[in-house]
Amino acid sequence: MTLKIGLFGNPNTGKSSLFNMLTGLNQHVGNFPGVTVEKKYGVIKRSEKTFTIIDFPGIYSLYPTSQDEQVVYDVLKVPNHLDFPDMACVVLDSSNLSRNLLLLTQLYDLKIPIVAILNMWDLVEKRGLTIDLSNLEKTFPGVTFVQTNARVGLGKERILEALEKTVETSNYSPVIDSFELAKIEDKKSQENDIKSRYGWINEKLPHILKTKPGVEERTKKIDKILTHPVIGYLIFLSILFTVFQFIFSFAVIPMDFIDLKFSQLAEWVGTTMQSGLLNDLVSQGIIPGIGGVVVFIPQIALLFFFLSILEETGYLARVVFLMDRLMRPFGLNGKSVVPLMSSVACAIPGVMATRTIADWKERLITILVAPLMSCSARLPVFTLLISLTIPNEDIAGIFNLQGIVLMGLYLLGIVSALLVAIVLNKLIKIKSSGYLLLELPSYKSPRWKNVIINVWEKVKIFSLDAGKVILSISIILWALATFGPGDTMENEAKKREELLASSALSEDEKEQQIASVKLEHSYIGMMGKALEPVIAPLGYDWKIGISLITSFAAREVFVGSLATIYAVHDESEENDRLIDRLKKEQKPDGTPVYTLATGMSLMVFYVFAMQCMATLAVVKRETNSWKWPIIQIVFMGILAYTASFLTFNCLS
Amino acid sequence: MSTLLDLEIESRAVILEVLPSSFSPKMAEMGLIAGAELSVAFKAPFGDPIAIELNGSLLSLRKNEASLIIIQLI
Numbered sequence: 001m002t003l004k005i006g007l008f009g010n011p012n013t014g015k016s017s018l019f020n021m022l023t024g025l026n027q028h029v030g031n032f033p034g035v036t037v038e039k040k041y042g043v044i045k046r047s048e049k050t051f052t053i054i055d056f057p058g059i060y061s062l063y064p065t066s067q068d069e070q071v072v073y074d075v076l077k078v079p080n081h082l083d084f085p086d087m088a089c090v091v092l093d094s095s096n097l098s099r100n101l102l103l104l105t106q107l108y109d110l111k112i113p114i115v116a117i118l119n120m121w122d123l124v125e126k127r128g129l130t131i132d133l134s135n136l137e138k139t140f141p142g143v144t145f146v147q148t149n150a151r152v153g154l155g156k157e158r159i160l161e162a163l164e165k166t167v168e169t170s171n172y173s174p175v176i177d178s179f180e181l182a183k184i185e186d187k188k189s190q191e192n193d194i195k196s197r198y199g200w201i202n203e204k205l206p207h208i209l210k211t212k213p214g215v216e217e218r219t220k221k222i223d224k225i226l227t228h229p230v231i232g233y234l235i236f237l238s239i240l241f242t243v244f245q246f247i248f249s250f251a252v253i254p255m256d257f258i259d260l261k262f263s264q265l266a267e268w269v270g271t272t273m274q275s276g277l278l279n280d281l282v283s284q285g286i287i288p289g290i291g292g293v294v295v296f297i298p299q300i301a302l303l304f305f306f307l308s309i310l311e312e313t314g315y316l317a318r319v320v321f322l323m324d325r326l327m328r329p330f331g332l333n334g335k336s337v338v339p340l341m342s343s344v345a346c347a348i349p350g351v352m353a354t355r356t357i358a359d360w361k362e363r364l365i366t367i368l369v370a371p372l373m374s375c376s377a378r379l380p381v382f383t384l385l386i387s388l389t390i391p392n393e394d395i396a397g398i399f400n401l402q403g404i405v406l407m408g409l410y411l412l413g414i415v416s417a418l419l420v421a422i423v424l425n426k427l428i429k430i431k432s433s434g435y436l437l438l439e440l441p442s443y444k445s446p447r448w449k450n451v452i453i454n455v456w457e458k459v460k461i462f463s464l465d466a467g468k469v470i471l472s473i474s475i476i477l478w479a480l481a482t483f484g485p486g487d488t489m490e491n492e493a494k495k496r497e498e499l500l501a502s503s504a505l506s507e508d509e510k511e512q513q514i515a516s517v518k519l520e521h522s523y524i525g526m527m528g529k530a531l532e533p534v535i536a537p538l539g540y541d542w543k544i545g546i547s548l549i550t551s552f553a554a555r556e557v558f559v560g561s562l563a564t565i566y567a568v569h570d571e572s573e574e575n576d577r578l579i580d581r582l583k584k585e586q587k588p589d590g591t592p593v594y595t596l597a598t599g600m601s602l603m604v605f606y607v608f609a610m611q612c613m614a615t616l617a618v619v620k621r622e623t624n625s626w627k628w629p630i631i632q633i634v635f636m637g638i639l640a641y642t643a644s645f646l647t648f649n650c651l652s
Numbered sequence: 653m654s655t656l657l658d659l660e661i662e663s664r665a666v667i668l669e670v671l672p673s674s675f676s677p678k679m680a681e682m683g684l685i686a687g688a689e690l691s692v693a694f695k696a697p698f699g700d701p702i703a704i705e706l707n708g709s710l711l712s713l714r715k716n717e718a719s720l721i722i723i724q725l726i
Contacts, residue, residue, distance in 0.1 A: 061681035098707045099683050187677050194680040202687070213708030215693070223710075229697045321712045325700045334701075358678075433674045435717055436701055437682055440710035 006085030011058035012441035013093040017150040066358035077182040109179035121147040130210040254298040262291030289474030303345040308454040312446035331425025336366040343373035361432040374413040377555040389599025466614035473553035480524040539598035539648040597651035608640035656718035665723035
């Protein structure tokens with residue numbers, strides 16, 4: 001027999017710790033039917049019964065204000081819904097009963113058998129509170145109460161026992177008579193329902209709770225510093241600085257390793273497998289495609305490691321508090337800060353992190369501007385172009401010019417994200433109900449198990465979501481670069497081969513030249529040439545055009561494409577040979593192609609252009625239509641084109 | 653008639669009424685209802701948002717939310 005157990009509770013009650021404690025790593029992630037809200041569930045087998053524990057989003061009452069919360073209402077208002085629980089496990093913060101009981105009364109009135117978890121029981125005594133358990137049990141006849149402390153893993157066995165024993169009760173005494181969730185749809189009746197429940201709770205509470213709780217003293221003391229109008233911001237800035245310092249300096253080590261291993265693997269397959277189309281597909285399409293996804297995992301894992309710690313400690317809510325007023329003029333919300341920060345590593349988790357923003361307009365604007373933040377995939381492009389076109393000089397003796405340009409590109413991304421947000425705020429005609437109403441939880445030390453599970457989930461989502469798109473586009477691009485119309489490709493390759501036959505070049509160099517000729521006459525080469533008139537005003541030729549098309553899958557592909565086009569096989573991570581080759585590249589009139597103007601124009605193009613199919617796919621999923629991703633790609637494209645045009649013409 | 657905006661840091665008040673808004677149910681579920689006692693814990697620069705102490709927990713709200721809450725000092 002399988003029983004569906006719904007896990008409910010207010011945010012910050014330790015609900016996710018409890019879910020992790022009960023299910024361990026035996027968790028699955030799916031979607032609630034019809035919506036994009038994640039459904040986490042875990043299966044536990046006990047002697048005769050099997051429990052499927054479904055983790056519902058954290059809520060304060062059953063009435064929804066955000067997309068996450070809507071799911072709970074949608075499921076619970078339909079008793080024959082696929083996910084309607086047979087039993088509810090309601091997590092309560094024992095040190096803050098009054099608000100926590102609100103949700104319990106609602107679920108209780110739905111007549112679902114309930115096991116109520118009095119979590120953080122240790123805090124009750126620590127804070128000098130006394131809870132009269134027998135009176136609490138009398139107030140909710142039929143409900144089984146269990147005391148736990150999920151942080152240290154206490155009470156798992158007792159919860160499972162309670163779940164086994166709990167059955168439907170006849171001994172039920174409603175808080176509100178004949179409560180029907182489906183009938184309470186308008187805001188007024190929702191408000192009234194909540195008010196009458198609080199009235200009832202305030203009447204019962206004196207019999208349950210002997211002392212009125214205050215905010216924990218330690219939290220008050222920490223808040224004096226962390227939310228201080230001056231020191232608070234300085235601390236936030238230094239935390240930001242430290243996190244990004246870690247991401248950019250430490251993540252490089254595993255990233256280089258992954259890069260190396262994948263190119264070695266590709267080479268090994270290329271030489272070992274029987275040569276032919278399949279070999280090419282695997283060694284030039286699939287393996288580099290997968291490598292292109294895996295290489296970003298270290299940065300994403302590190303970023304979410306830090307973000308989860310900040311969230312676990314309760315600090316992220318303070319960031320929202322500190323930043324809310326500053327973000328509002330841009331049509332954003334204090335809660336936009338975390339998605340935008342995540343987008344510096346990768347816009348995909350960034351866009352997904354916007355789900356906590358209840359207001360649709362603020363959420364939409366955050367989603368639309370998130371890809372303007374300079375993500376880690378832009379870094380290889382910037383690094384190559386900077387070493388190619390920016391002189392390695394010191395300014396005023398201390399600042400390195402190349403470093404300044406790189407920082408400038410990141411700042412350009414941030415500033416344009418904010419400016420675009422202002423414009424979108426004016427243009428998008430959706431009424432904003434903008435409110436904050438955010439709980440600032442007590443400070444706690446992070447629970448490492450939650451941190452690790454969270455990082456694991458984010459990495460998994462990135463690999464699967466971005467992975468699917470990047471991999472399939474890599475294969476399409478491989479095909480476009482491998483095949484060409486008619487037999488021009490073969491003929492041109494043969495011509496070059498004959499030409500090279502008598503030259504003193506090494507076999508490798510000859511092969512690279514032939515590969516370059518083939519690419520020029522492939523479908524993608526033709527597309528690059530067709531694109532040339534359009535991109536010539538930006539200072540680009542058809543070879544750059546090819547790289548722009550291929551890097552539409554993901555920005556970092558740009559570097560690899562240039563290497564193929566210019567027939568440079570480059571193993572070194574500094575791309576020295578590629579840079580040397582690019583420096584020599586000349587236009588028909590003999591002037592160099594990669595001038596300062598072209599280099600800057602290209603970098604500016606990459607700051608603005610939506611060169612990432614995976615992000616588009618995620619935006620489509622999160623906004624539930626193609627409308628917004630299309631608007632996004634168009635406005636970012638126009639921005640990129642205009643900005644690059646201006647950059648090129650001002651500098652040349 | 654004073655609203656939550658007029659309340660100084662660390663002084664206590666009781667809610668007399670919460671004026672209607674599009675997020676009234678949200679205000680109610682967080683415990684912002686007539687009769688509830690609260691105090692201001694701290695404020696962000698420009699006094700927006702503010703953090704209040706309510707039923708033993710900290711809650712932050714924007715100025716426009718606070719202006720809907722009619723209070724009486726206690």
